[in-house]
Amino acid sequence: MKNKIYKLYLLGIMLIQISAIAQTGKLTEEQRLAFDKVYFKAMKEKMQGSYDDAELTFREAIILDKENANVYYQIAEINFAKKRVKEAVKFSQMAVQLNPNNIWYNNLLAELYKSNRAYEKSADLYLEMYNKLTPELNYLYEAATNYFYVNKFSKSIKILDKIEKIIGPKEEVIIKKEQVYLQANKINKAIFEVERLIKNYPTDLKYKGMLADLYLSKKDDQKANEIYNEILRQDPENGYANIALSEYYQSKKENEFAYSYLKKAIASPDLEIKYKIQILVPFVSPEVIGDKRKQAYELIDIFKNAHKAESSATMLKGDLLAQDNRFEEARTEYRETAKLDASNITIWQQVLYCDQELNDNMGLLADCDSALELFPTEPMFYNYKAMVSLQEKQYEKAIDAALKGVEFVVDNDKLKVQFLSIAADAAHYAKKHHLVDSIYDQALLIDPNSAYALNNYAYFLCLRKVNLERADSMSYLSLQLEPNSASYLDTYGWILYQKKEYQKAKSYIEQSLKISPKSGEVLDHYGDILYQLGEKENAVESWKKAKENNATGEFLEEKIKQGKLIEK
Numbered sequence: 410m411k412n413k414i415y416k417l418y419l420l421g422i423m424l425i426q427i428s429a430i431a432q433t434g435k436l437t438e439e440q441r442l443a444f445d446k447v448y449f450k451a452m453k454e455k456m457q458g459s460y461d462d463a464e465l466t467f468r469e470a471i472i473l474d475k476e477n478a479n480v481y482y483q484i485a486e487i488n489f490a491k492k493r494v495k496e497a498v499k500f501s502q503m504a505v506q507l508n509p510n511n512i513w514y515n516n517l518l519a520e521l522y523k524s525n526r527a528y529e530k531s532a533d534l535y536l537e538m539y540n541k542l543t544p545e546l547n548y549l550y551e552a553a554t555n556y557f558y559v560n561k562f563s564k565s566i567k568i569l570d571k572i573e574k575i576i577g578p579k580e581e582v583i584i585k586k587e588q589v590y591l592q593a594n595k596i597n598k599a600i601f602e603v604e605r606l607i608k609n610y611p612t613d614l615k616y617k618g619m620l621a622d623l624y625l626s627k628k629d630d631q632k633a634n635e636i637y638n639e640i641l642r643q644d645p646e647n648g649y650a651n652i653a654l655s656e657y658y659q660s661k662k663e664n665e666f667a668y669s670y671l672k673k674a675i676a677s678p679d680l681e682i683k684y685k686i687q688i689l690v691p692f693v694s695p696e697v698i699g700d701k702r703k704q705a706y707e708l709i710d711i712f713k714n715a716h717k718a719e720s721s722a723t724m725l726k727g728d729l730l731a732q733d734n735r736f737e738e739a740r741t742e743y744r745e746t747a748k749l750d751a752s753n754i755t756i757w758q759q760v761l762y763c764d765q766e767l768n769d770n771m772g773l774l775a776d777c778d779s780a781l782e783l784f785p786t787e788p789m790f791y792n793y794k795a796m797v798s799l800q801e802k803q804y805e806k807a808i809d810a811a812l813k814g815v816e817f818v819v820d821n822d823k824l825k826v827q828f829l830s831i832a833a834d835a836a837h838y839a840k841k842h843h844l845v846d847s848i849y850d851q852a853l854l855i856d857p858n859s860a861y862a863l864n865n866y867a868y869f870l871c872l873r874k875v876n877l878e879r880a881d882s883m884s885y886l887s888l889q890l891e892p893n894s895a896s897y898l899d900t901y902g903w904i905l906y907q908k909k910e911y912q913k914a915k916s917y918i919e920q921s922l923k924i925s926p927k928s929g930e931v932l933d934h935y936g937d938i939l940y941q942l943g944e945k946e947n948a949v950e951s952w953k954k955a956k957e958n959n960a961t962g963e964f965l966e967e968k969i970k971q972g973k974l975i976e977k
Contacts, residue, residue: 410641410879421764432901435474435476436473439716440473440474443473444470444474445474446468446759447469447470447473447476448467448480450464450466450471450484450592451463451467451469451470451480451483454466454482455467455486455487460487460490460491463483463487464484464487464488467480467483467484467487468484471484473933476506476507477507478503478505478506478507478508478511478514478912479504479508481500481501481503481504481507482501482504482511482513482514482517483498484500484517485497485499485500485501485504485517485521488500488519488522489517489521489914494524494525495525496536498518498521498522498525500626501514501517501518501521502518503520504517505518505769509541511539512538512542512543515534515537515538515542516538518534519531519535519551520536523551523555527715528555528556528558528559529555529556529559529561531551531553531555531561532551532552532553532554532555532556532561532564535548535549535551535552535555536548536549536568539552544574545730546575546576548703549568549571549572550572552568553565553568553569553572553585553589554585556568557588557589560593561591562589562590562592562593565589566586566590567587569582569586569589570586577603578609579608580609582612583602583605583606583609584602584606586602587599587602587603587606587619587879590602590930591623592927594959596623596627597627599623599648600623600624603616603619603623604620606619607620609718610972614640614644614647614736615649615846617636617639617640618636618637618640618647618649618650618653618709620636621633621634621636621640621650621653622653623636625634625653628976630657633653633657634657635809636652637650637653637654637657638650638654641654645673646673646676646677646678646679647677648673648674648677648678648680648684649674649679649680650675650678651670651671651674651677651932652670652671652674652680652684652688653668653676654666655668655670655671656778658670658858668704671688671708672707672708672711674688675688675689675708675711675712675715675818676711676714677715678715682716682719682721682964685712686721686725688709688768689705689709689712689725690725692704692705692708692709692729693705693709693728693729693732693734695727702707705729706726706729709722709725709726709729710726712725713726717768718749719749720746720750720753720756723742723743723745723749724742724743724746724756724759726742727739727740727742727743727746727759728759730742731759731762734766736766736767736963737763737767739759739763740760740763740764740767740772741755743759743760743763744760747760747779751783752783754780754784754787755977757776757779757780757783757784757790758789760776760780761773761776761777761780761790761793764776770797770800770801771801773793773797773798774794774798774801777790777793777797778792778794778929786817787817787928788814788815788817788818790814791811791813791814791817791828791829792811792814792824792827792828794806794807794810794814795807795810795811795814795828795831795835796830796831798810798835799831799834799835799838802838804835804836804838804839805835805839807831807832807834807835808835808836808839808841808844811828811829811831811832811835812828812832814828815829815832816939817829822855823856825854825855826852826855826859826861826862827849827861829848829849829852829855829862830849830852830861830862830865832844832848832857833845833848833849833865833866834865835853836848837865842869842873845866845869846866849862849865849866849869852866853866858886858890860887860891860894860897861887862899863883863884863886863887863890864883864884864887864896864900866880866883867880867881867883867884867900867901867904868880868900868903868904871884871900871903871907874907877904877907877908880904881901881904881905881908883898884900884901884904885901887900887901888901893924894924895921895922895924895925895928895931896921896925898917898918898920898921898924898935899917899918899921899928899930899931901917902914902915902916902917902920902921902934902938903918903920903934904918906934906937906938906941911938911941911942912942914938915935915938915939915942918934918935918938919935922935927958928958929955929956929957929958929959929960929961930955930960930961930962932951932952932954932955932958932960933951933955933960933962933965934953935951935955936948936949936950936951936955936962936968937976938951939951940973940974941974942955945972945973948974949968949969949972952961952968952969953969954966956969964976
């Protein structure tokens with residue numbers, strides 16, 4: 410079949426070429442040979458897709474034969490392909506002017522008029538082609554449609570009447586006439602056409618639905634409802650009739666009737682799923698409360714039962730449950746949704762959101778792995794996995810997830826630094842100190858002003874009691890960036906402590922405690938500083954407060970028991 414079409418295409422090209430040569434009768438033999446050489450060169454360039462070269466060569470051909478219609482036609486086609494419609498129209502008009510009876514030239518010009526939204530010119534030309542060149546029925550359809558576009562409704566109807574006389578009262582013609590009358594605001598004539606459809610196709614209930622809709626547009630609610638009820642007598646599950654009656658009773662504030670028809674519509678197998686979703690989405694909102702909330706659950710359950718394999722049903726149920734903080738049930742629905750439509754990344758985001766709300770880190774890690782099997786280049790899932798692995802003290806997994814995830818981050822330096830910071834933090838707890846330093850060095854190359862990276866890197870150096878001068882400068886910079894961070898003030902104070910600048914250290918730790926007075930770690934640090942300053946009783950008091958606030962310092966119990974500072 411493809412070969413046959415291709416051969417017909419080549420035959421058409423050959424006919425056009427022969428036509429071009431035939432039009433060179435006024436030329437001398439020498440001129441004709443020169444023209445043919447240029448013309449065939451241009452045709453070859455065109456067929457190879459070298460449109461710019463072909464157009465230039467065809468324009469050379471015009472110089473050799475200004476009255477060759479085919480050359481103008483070829484240039485028009487090239488400009489049409491290059492989406493230069495106005496230029497294409499100009500050359501196409503020249504081709505038709507030189508050879509008004511050529512169907513190819515006229516076809517192209519009519520199509521160009523339509524592409525340039527000169528619909529009336531296109532319609533006129535299609536009609537002329539039908540009457541004078543070839544009685545092709547499609548030309549009449551095109552003419553009727555193009556007149557419709559410019560609101561020439563009477564002309565459009567006249568042509569559709571002509572088509573109907575030729576082929577009889579066919580469905581597609583009557584529907585077009587109904588559409589034209591409707592656009593022309595001639596509702597009664599539109600009704601007449603739909604009644605013809607009902608007469609010719611009595612078993613097709615959609616035409617009765619169209620008729621009811623037309624009566625609604627006339628504000629004749631009673632007649633419309635009679636028709637909708639007639640439809641339901643024939644087909645009680647008809648979704649469109651049920652939804653129409655639901656909307657009608659809703660407008661009359663008869664809410665119970667409206668809701669009863671709405672339930673039938675949602676249960677209906679013939680109402681489009683996307684239409685049902687449009688109806689249900691407004692019900693899935695935090696603003697929907699009370700009886701409406703109960704209705705939301707009932708309607709979505711009806712939707713789920715009607716379309717068991719439809720992922721949007723379980724997704725909507727999950728959204729509703731999540732809004733009501735019923736995260737366990739919501740996660741069940743989202744996981745079911747993922748089975749039905751695993752490729753939808755939003756569903757996996759919702760699953761992980763529920764895992765977080767349920768504080769189910771093991772569940773979150775398992776769901777991250779499932780998501781990463783489907784989306785192995787999605788940084789968000791690596792981020793979740795890295796952070797939770799760090800929380801669960803699975804440091805190797807945290808490092809691995811973070812360093813893999815950063816590879817897939819594009820044009821987001823902040824996220825890259827976040828990944829690297831998680832990896833470095835995990836490396837610290839895994840006692841891989843060289844890895845900590847190299848990762849944080851990489852992070853600070855990306856963003857030298859990342860307060861988080863500066864603070865944590867400085868703190869880890871401080872705990873190891875190495876490179877304290879660099880730790881001091883990084884910590885100080887982090888405080889310039891975020892001067893009211895209790896954590897950053899504590900870090901700087903502790904670095905000063907390690908440098909034995911105890912009075913200065915005390916000042917920064919006290920600033921930290923003003924912001925976060927119940928930080929066990931900071932209270933522990935404060936006790937050590939007080940002890941070094943000779944305030945032993947106050948130091949013990951601070952250590953006791955640190956214990957009350959869940960501090961986990963290595964020697965805290967012993968310091969309280971012995972009443973003295975104990976360090977490595």
